[in-house]
Amino acid sequence: MHFDPDKYKVYTWKHWMLLHWIINPGLAFNELVLGQRVPRVSLLDKTSEKPLIERTLIPCPHCEKLHDGRTWSTQNGTAFRNWFGLYCPACGGIIPCLTNGLSFILLALTAPLWYAFRDRLKARWLEKQPARYRDLDVASTPNPYEDLGWIRIGLGWGLFMYVFMTFILPFFYGEDLSWKQAVIGVPVWAIGGLSFGYAMKRLFGKKEKVRSPNTE
Ligand SMILES: [Zn+2]
Structure with missing residues (x-):
């Protein structure tokens, strides 16, 4: 996806906050147990005068919709249980996320235990997603x-x-x-x-x- 560099600042793993997500081993707990995920790409609207929390956008690479970052937040009950990635309520696709280093190692080591069930678990997880986003009023998220x-x-x-x-x-x-x-x-x-x-x-x-x- 291409983003207008005059309008958006693009954040990827190279930003310290996102790099921190990858290298801090403690965050493997958030990722594997709580299912908290960080998207690979997020944008900051440089032209808006709103507070940072309202200017953060998360693009869906499948339908190209720019979602309000608060779509996945504790206030909306959607910050956790996102084990397979961030569900896009617009197209039903999954927005790719970063993987914490320790999570990656743990997942690789335990792969023989869960790999066979992966597709079934993912399908069951996907089935539950639309309902979580149905009545969301993201713009009025406090x-x-x-x-x-x-x-x-x-x-x-x-x-x-x-x-x-x-x-x-x-x-x-x-x-x-x-x-x-x-x-x-x-x-x-x-x-x-x-x-x-x-x-x-x-x-x-x-x-x-x-x-x-x-x-x-
Ligand atoms: Zn989408």
Whole structure:
């Protein structure tokens, strides 16, 4: 697909945020268990003055529709369970997604276990998709970071990281739980979570206009 470079900024795996999706092994959990996926290509409308979250578009390579990025979001209940990719509600195709490095290795190693069932699982998954998008009103999706939403999201993320880093990771590495670390972790991840939430609020609320084609 070709995109007008004057109107859109194209993001692929070369962007640090998407590269992070590939190289951070922790995100294999999001991908394989939760079914959270990141499309291979996303666009930023450079000509719009709306907040970033409303200017992000995801193109479907099958029907070429430019979807509002919020089509697949927690607020619409469509952010997860996308194991086979992002379902395009316009044409029923599947928008190709990035694969996390660790997911790729795990999928390759376990392929003998699931490969034979892949087509059947995919068909069953596809069957359930249209209903998830039927009554979606994407344009009125609220910004989850607005008002005090960033605090809730930030603390939720901090809590997840706290549990993961303090209890789950040492367990897998065969290390003993340290109470000192468990206590210190509470303020550290609370502050970390709030900073994360605030950074996301700033990022998604960004209204900076890159360049308007009319003023060139
Ligand atoms: Zn499509």
